[in-house]
Amino acid sequence: MTAITPTASSPSLLARARAWLRDSQIPPVYGILVIIFIAAILLDAVFGIDDQLFIFNQTILTNILVRSVALGIVAVGQTFVMLGASIDLSVAYMISVTAVGASYLMAGDPGRVWWTVLVLFGVGLLVGLVNGLLVGRLKINALIATLGIGLILRGLLNATFENFAGSVPASFQSFAYDTIGPLPISVLVLFLVVLAGWFVLRRTKYGAHLYAVGGSEEVARLSGLRTGRVLVVAHMICSATAVLTGLFVVSRLRAGAPWVGTDGLYDLESIAATVIGGTALSGGKGGVWGTLAGVLIFSILDTMFNQIGIDAYMKQILRGAIIILAVGFYTFRSRAEQG
Amino acid sequence: MAESFLTEATTTTTAAPPPPAAPAADIAPVLAVQGISKQFPGVLALDNVSVEFYPGEVHAVVGENGAGKSTLMKVLAGAYRPDSGTILFDGAPVVFNHPSEAQRAGISIIYQEFNLLPERTVMENIFLGREPHRMGLIDYGKLEENTRAVLKRLEAENLISPTTVLGTLSVAQQQVVEIAKALSYDAKVLIMDEPTAALASQEVAVLTTLVRRLQARGIAVIFISHRLIEVFELAQRVTVLKDGQKVGTALTKELSMGKVVEMMVGRVLSDYFPERARPEDIGEVALRLRGAGNEALRDIDLELRAGEIVGVAGLQGSGRTALAQAIFGVEPFRAGAMEIDGRPQLFHTPRQAIRNRFGYVTEDRKHEGLTLKQPINDNIMLTLRSLQRKLTRAFRNGTGGDRDLALELAQRVDVRAPSMEREVQFLSGGNQQKVVLAKWLATGASVLIFDEPTRGIDVEAKASIHERIRELARAGAAVLMISSELPEVIGMSDRIIVMWDGTIAGHLPAGSSEAEIMHLATGQSELRVTSDE
Numbered sequence: 001m002t003a004i005t006p007t008a009s010s011p012s013l014l015a016r017a018r019a020w021l022r023d024s025q026i027p028p029v030y031g032i033l034v035i036i037f038i039a040a041i042l043l044d045a046v047f048g049i050d051d052q053l054f055i056f057n058q059t060i061l062t063n064i065l066v067r068s069v070a071l072g073i074v075a076v077g078q079t080f081v082m083l084g085a086s087i088d089l090s091v092a093y094m095i096s097v098t099a100v101g102a103s104y105l106m107a108g109d110p111g112r113v114w115w116t117v118l119v120l121f122g123v124g125l126l127v128g129l130v131n132g133l134l135v136g137r138l139k140i141n142a143l144i145a146t147l148g149i150g151l152i153l154r155g156l157l158n159a160t161f162e163n164f165a166g167s168v169p170a171s172f173q174s175f176a177y178d179t180i181g182p183l184p185i186s187v188l189v190l191f192l193v194v195l196a197g198w199f200v201l202r203r204t205k206y207g208a209h210l211y212a213v214g215g216s217e218e219v220a221r222l223s224g225l226r227t228g229r230v231l232v233v234a235h236m237i238c239s240a241t242a243v244l245t246g247l248f249v250v251s252r253l254r255a256g257a258p259w260v261g262t263d264g265l266y267d268l269e270s271i272a273a274t275v276i277g278g279t280a281l282s283g284g285k286g287g288v289w290g291t292l293a294g295v296l297i298f299s300i301l302d303t304m305f306n307q308i309g310i311d312a313y314m315k316q317i318l319r320g321a322i323i324i325l326a327v328g329f330y331t332f333r334s335r336a337e338q339g
Numbered sequence: 340m341a342e343s344f345l346t347e348a349t350t351t352t353t354a355a356p357p358p359p360a361a362p363a364a365d366i367a368p369v370l371a372v373q374g375i376s377k378q379f380p381g382v383l384a385l386d387n388v389s390v391e392f393y394p395g396e397v398h399a400v401v402g403e404n405g406a407g408k409s410t411l412m413k414v415l416a417g418a419y420r421p422d423s424g425t426i427l428f429d430g431a432p433v434v435f436n437h438p439s440e441a442q443r444a445g446i447s448i449i450y451q452e453f454n455l456l457p458e459r460t461v462m463e464n465i466f467l468g469r470e471p472h473r474m475g476l477i478d479y480g481k482l483e484e485n486t487r488a489v490l491k492r493l494e495a496e497n498l499i500s501p502t503t504v505l506g507t508l509s510v511a512q513q514q515v516v517e518i519a520k521a522l523s524y525d526a527k528v529l530i531m532d533e534p535t536a537a538l539a540s541q542e543v544a545v546l547t548t549l550v551r552r553l554q555a556r557g558i559a560v561i562f563i564s565h566r567l568i569e570v571f572e573l574a575q576r577v578t579v580l581k582d583g584q585k586v587g588t589a590l591t592k593e594l595s596m597g598k599v600v601e602m603m604v605g606r607v608l609s610d611y612f613p614e615r616a617r618p619e620d621i622g623e624v625a626l627r628l629r630g631a632g633n634e635a636l637r638d639i640d641l642e643l644r645a646g647e648i649v650g651v652a653g654l655q656g657s658g659r660t661a662l663a664q665a666i667f668g669v670e671p672f673r674a675g676a677m678e679i680d681g682r683p684q685l686f687h688t689p690r691q692a693i694r695n696r697f698g699y700v701t702e703d704r705k706h707e708g709l710t711l712k713q714p715i716n717d718n719i720m721l722t723l724r725s726l727q728r729k730l731t732r733a734f735r736n737g738t739g740g741d742r743d744l745a746l747e748l749a750q751r752v753d754v755r756a757p758s759m760e761r762e763v764q765f766l767s768g769g770n771q772q773k774v775v776l777a778k779w780l781a782t783g784a785s786v787l788i789f790d791e792p793t794r795g796i797d798v799e800a801k802a803s804i805h806e807r808i809r810e811l812a813r814a815g816a817a818v819l820m821i822s823s824e825l826p827e828v829i830g831m832s833d834r835i836i837v838m839w840d841g842t843i844a845g846h847l848p849a850g851s852s853e854a855e856i857m858h859l860a861t862g863q864s865e866l867r868v869t870s871d872e
Contacts, residue, residue, distance in 0.1 A: 203476050203477060204475045204476055204477060205472050205476075205477055208463055208467070208470055208477060209467075209468065211456070211458070211459060212456055212459065212468075215456040215457070215458055216454070216456055219455060220467070220468075221439075222439070222454050223439070223467040223468040224437075224439030224443070224468045225467070225468045284456065284458050285458045
């Protein structure tokens with residue numbers, strides 16, 4: 001990774017750069033991000049289907065960021081639960097519920113936006129509460145508990161709605177389409193969510209306790225932490241981020257359908273982005289900046305695939321391969337560090 | 340039987356516990372249990388036990404595995420609620436529903452497996468759950484300051500930095516962090532479960548100093564230990580438990596080790612160690628190392644003969660375990676030569692070693708030696724099955740044939756369990772170790788490496804393990820036995836090698852003294868080199 005540091009012209013510089021990177025606490029995934037970015041430029045230069053390199057195309061660059069928003073917001077929440085050694089498979093269904101709920105409740109009326117948003121966050125926090133209680137209090141395996149809740153949400157949704165229902169008012173769509181100067185509002189929101197996540201994890205008692213619960217629930221319990229409560233809060237945060245992602249999705253689509261969340265693969269991809277970002281599946285280690293890089297990697301790959309005209313199925317194969325490569329790289333790296 | 344060892348102090352509160360922290364006759368116990376019983380399914384773990392603990396005393400609780408020591412500690416620390424009986428803290432009856440309640444009241448416990456987070460810093464560990472904060476935000480400056488203050492009370496402020504990530508510290512340093520954590524709760528009572536088990540001898544000295552400092556602060560230190568030498572060095576009083584009942588509490592200065600063992604096992608253990616090998620029992624060189632080394636080792640010259648037990652002594656980090664792992668192909672040698680039965684052969688993987696009839700009983704049987712959730716017979720057959728080339732044979736044997744073999748091996752090493760289907764996680768440490776032993780017997784291993792074969796195992800099972808190891812040697816196996824317990828090395832070995840700083844510091848004959856071993860183990864020039872050849 002350090003090999004691509006531009007200043008590394010002599011071995012001593014290289015070594016110094018290596019040491020600096022090690023001490024800087026920059027998640028190693030940023031190395032992968034840089035590599036993939038460079039690879040994308042090279043591939044685009046050789047195989048690109050249009051003349052312009054995407055790196056010089058502001059629309060495409062912005063598009064990479066916007067593409068990251070939906071997955072990025074929910075992945076921050078997923079990072080929280082995974083740091084607590086839990087997982088949330090219900091986020092995709094929660095996103096569907098939010099998208100459908102928003103377009104149905106708002107019904108194109110700008111006057112209904114705010115209370116609809118409040119109601120949806122309320123629903124999200126309630127779902128997170130249930131997830132958290134099942135995992136944190138009743139000690140039901142998180143995979144099963146959250147999958148079960150997700151299936152219940154899907155059932156409720158499919159029983160009530162079959163297709164696109166209602167629509168959000170044009171004013172609400174500014175969330176997805178408006179910009180402040182060159183910066184899309186949605187990208188700003190993603191950045192704020194990541195920043196807030198970082199702040200909570202690194203600066204607050206709650207963050208320290210979440211790392212403790214994920215690191216060892218037994219240690220946390222014996223230190224007098226209410227481990228169940230810590231997990232409940234993490235799940236509520238996670239579901240709330242799913243709601244925010246759902247709102248962004250519906251604001252882009254103008255109307256929600258029951259399949260928008262699951263078709264977007266937000267459950268598995270948020271987990272994959274979090275793991276690629278360096279958060280341990282076993283919990284207690286990692287953070288939201290790494291997750292952001294994981295999400296950006298996905299977006300850059302998607303953009304690159306579009307630029308060089310790879311078909312949708314091939315895309316999936318390549319994505320899968322890259323997830324495995326990235327996680328394999330970590331395993332290799334941490335083994336090398338220990339040895 | 341053991342009544343004669345009881346002092347007045349245990350039966351009446353008027354008599355004084357001993358010096359150096361001798362409280363006056365009117366000093367009240369800080370913590371006392373009266374008539375505590377605790378029933379588990381199938382076992383009465385504690386049966387009407389009463390003990391008193393005084394401020395400033397070091398009180399050891401000893402007993403075989405299953406005697407009820409750990410249960411008693413957990414009752415004191417609030418992890419278990421007793422079925423009957425009272426706990427008096429500062430003279431008043433208390434009920435703890437959760438360890439954190441006991442901890443806040445001033446009773447801290449340090450378990451054998453540390454309750455620390457390796458990914459977090461020292462200060463975050465010590466003040467976990469009690470971080471100084473303003474409106475939910477951690478005040479890191481104050482956190483560091485408070486941590487320094489606590490470390491200072493242990494005079495360890497120069498030893499450990501508050502901002503170090505815990506996982507980078509040594510085991511001994513982590514233990515200091517654990518003690519600092521306990522101290523930060525203003526503990527009046529500190530309970531330690533096998534505090535020396537993971538420490539090398541020189542680290543035990545550090546712990547001893549720390550315990551004395553705690554004692555000087557008037558803290559009652561209660562500890563469980565299997566190492567009687569340390570019990571006698573550290574403790575003023577000792578309580579012996581057996582089968583959930585208290586055998587007695589006595590001043591250590593009025594007891595001998597032999598008597599404590601007698602109280603623990605209920606009989607006299609006349610002979611701790613089996614007889615050594617006679618010269619005619621010792622055969623050909625089974626393993627020879629010449630100038631062998633890797634990242635952790637250098638210049639290892641060693642010969643191991645069939646029929647002998649070679650003890651490996653050395654401090655933690657001296658390369659003892661690295662040597663075992665290098666021979667066995669876990670972290671292979673990168674330099675020098677290794678010969679097996681006279682032909683050059685280096686193992687690059689454990690599988691290769693096992694194929695060549697090597698066996699390795701690791702120091703961490705729970706993680707490296709056993710699959711805890713599997714039954715006894717599957718554990719015993721694990722390695723053998725993996726060696727069988729033909730899948731069909733493995734299947735056929737899996738149903739009938741090798742169950743009989745597993746049973747036979749289990750009987751040979753005297754595994755005590757209600758059924759071969761019992762998951763090994765429910766066995767005592769001694770029985771678990773016997774299962775590991777049986778696993779290597781199954782492969783017919785002819786060179787066996789033992790790393791801490793009796794760590795955390797009670798006295799009686801220990802003797803049984805020792806006997807089994809000697810039997811293996813008598814049957815022609817070459818045995819390399821690593822141990823931190825010098826009496827074990829001295830008692831078991833036909834020859835002793837002492838390691839220091841990644842190499843062999845010297846060879847000693849059978850029956851060398853602890854002083855001779857420690858001299859070499861602490862890196863002082865070779866005291867004397869005896870000729871093996």
